[in-house]
Amino acid sequence: MQSYTIGQAARLLGVSPDTARRWADAGRVATHRDESGRRLIAGRDLAAFAVEIGQGGEGEDEPSYTTARNAFPGIVTAVKLGDVAAQVEIQAGPHRLVSLLTREAVEELGLEVGMRATARVKSTNVHIDRV
Numbered sequence: 293m294q295s296y297t298i299g300q301a302a303r304l305l306g307v308s309p310d311t312a313r314r315w316a317d318a319g320r321v322a323t324h325r326d327e328s329g330r331r332l333i334a335g336r337d338l339a340a341f342a343v344e345i346g347q348g349g350e351g352e353d354e355p356s357y358t359t360a361r362n363a364f365p366g367i368v369t370a371v372k373l374g375d376v377a378a379q380v381e382i383q384a385g386p387h388r389l390v391s392l393l394t395r396e397a398v399e400e401l402g403l404e405v406g407m408r409a410t411a412r413v414k415s416t417n418v419h420i421d422r423v
Contacts, residue, residue, distance in 0.1 A: 365384060366389070
């Protein structure tokens with residue numbers, strides 16, 4: 293299973309490394325140390341925590357003044373496989389994205405809970421809010 297450094301986890305959660313470190317120090321997300329002493333977060337633990345904070349609306353309180361540029365890097369939080377189709381959920385900071393795609397595509401990409409992935413959005417109907 294893939295593990296993430298505090299800095300990588302912070303980028304995936306859309307927060308500062310200091311915020312991610314404080315959450316780890318407070319025991320909100322479990323960490324372990326690698327052979328060189330770096331603190332790491334298991335991918336499954338990070339995925340579960342991403343869902344938790346995504347539902348709670350936590351994160352940096354900085355206002356947003358630009359659009360999302362159509363790419364949402366995050367962490368896979370769920371993969372549901374059917375006979376032909378599949379559903380993949382990605383938590384990208386405070387954003388939960390759900391994609392319906394073929395089972396074949398999921399298998400070719402090797403998507404699993406806890407992996408990094410980027411959701412790319414192309415749409416002719418996008419609503420933009422200025423906060």
